[in-house]
Amino acid sequence: MSGTIIAPNDPSAWDSLNPQRWLYFHKVDHLTVDGSGKIDGMGQEWWAQSCKINTTNAMTFHKCKDLNVKKITMAPGSSPNTDGIHISSSTLVDIRESTIGTGDDCISIVGNSSVIQINNITCGPGHGISIGSLGKSNSSASVHDISVDGAILSNTENGLRIKTCQGGFGFATNIAFQNVWMEKVSNPIVIDQYYCDSPVECLNQTLAVKVQNISFVGIKGTTATDEAIRFACSDRFPCEMLYLEDIQLISYYGGLTSSFCWEAQGSFSGLIFPHPCFSYGESNLGQKVLPSSVLQSI
Template identity: 60%
Template structure:
């Protein structure tokens, strides 16, 4: 942010705003109409300088700068998220690039009646440096759109869905980069919503407050039960801000057939879905209590996911943290995930996936799959997990496939993973069956090839620390173990199990593997 930006004061309100061409004050209705009709005035540019208009008011000398003249409002430039910016923020000076924005103090709640104390408004309605935009020397600047200006209440009770829909429509229509602000300290109740692209320019959704879902699953009657917050067809989108997305999933879990088998099995929403998005960044967000999966990425390209905090109770069903489907060039780093299902799951035609710096547990670990369900063809390849801590999880690093499927899982590496009291630390299961009834034996299978486990250390909650249960028809090939040390969390020994598993090892591997065995089952034990 250039330090040369200054906010100037004009008294009285009718004083001249600029010595140049007067700015055009665009009313909210006119502004929206122009964007809807794509008839913004020619030469529209992002805005850089500001004048704060103060009608007559009482200002007590406490916690506020007493203004005497102009150019003395820099101490007020602090926190965007606690301010409410007027619709008349949308002002331009068509003759210059350094345009002027009017900020009438009345729009911050000041009464201006000479009786009411308006001090607090000057103290709390502060203006962010970010509001001055990022680069006043170029045209590549950001327009900020505050959800409260589109009617959002942020009280956690009123339905704010329409306001979010309207602000997205405007932001997506802008030719300049836009940032939607969901301010800190507010809770916004939002029903199922679509954020559709393509958009004309880069767009940021800055969630600093809380977005909460309706608690009642019946709200989804007649709607797609898989969706709550649904982004699709958007390029160059960033979702960030340090705030919270709360799926309010408790009633969904109570109705799940996995919790109570007398319940009918039904779909539940993913808290945030990104479908067919490109050049996507999702960072510094907390996602809690999702109805089902927390964040799902389907058919996306070039995704950067970082610094997420994802939490749900250990017994909440199907609450995967990060779910990657049919996506390419994905980086996931520095995330903490504690859920009732997989911390990270990678399935169905995904490749070039990089995962590092993950803290996982409780949950079901880091999984490739399941693949091949309902006799489908799936492939996952070129995946590297490098650097993770798993504690008290039901599985560690896992590949799971259904009988009857086809396709392949290949060139997958799990490296530098620490396990603490983890059941099934290393597991390949080609007989996966997530069903209330036994699955039928089938000869077809997803082939598994070139899978490496390097630097996997820690403690196993189960005696069997390594399990390779591979298909009779399609054995696992070119498995590789190096520097694996999995001691018992309690007890005397850990074991490895192999079925139709072919591979090699290097360095110290404990428990020792059982590759290339001709017998039906082979188990090797060794005392710790």
């Protein structure tokens, strides 16, 4: 891909189309999107004329297998609630060497996706790299064997995030984030099992997507919020086998930073700042979580 792909700058051009699908790939196998080109969603035009809710994704891959995306630039960052690259129900995905500026998640991975490798990504502005939300509307969702290795996140509203909704079921497991540099990032490391994007308050429910076998290694930089690490896990299905190694997140403004844990079980190694707050158990003390070897085959 070379040159620039530009969305229509007049929202009325979408009147007879689904505005949630711009560059949409469905059931495409062995696909490569490669080049120095740029994707411009003209998000500012939508923002100026809308009620400030826009769920369009710049590039969506649904039920795809053996997908490669590299050397792509996405802009601008003034596209509210618009994901850059959205992966759904897909497997064997490799995303690398790309720059993404958007109004929501730079990369989002949702239900029934697996064996995904993300390398050397620059993200910002945006909401960082997210897995989820999973389990919305009491649905089933499974995500496993995900590796993020090498990323720069700058001025994003979140950093590395796993978000699940109460009442859902399934699992998010064997997920590794490593070698990530953050610059003035709010909420750098987050696992949130109480995620709610409804305009009304979400009901408390005991069922939850199980989150386990998650590692954060070599995550460094500055945070724009006092709370640099947040693990808010389910009472009934606690987060298990979390692992932290070589974490250095200091305040961009020079203050203190902190960690928050609720029903989070894990272990750590090396320098961790801010200090972790795990509730420890003999079964996981000292355990190191690694990406699945299947990722090496991509």
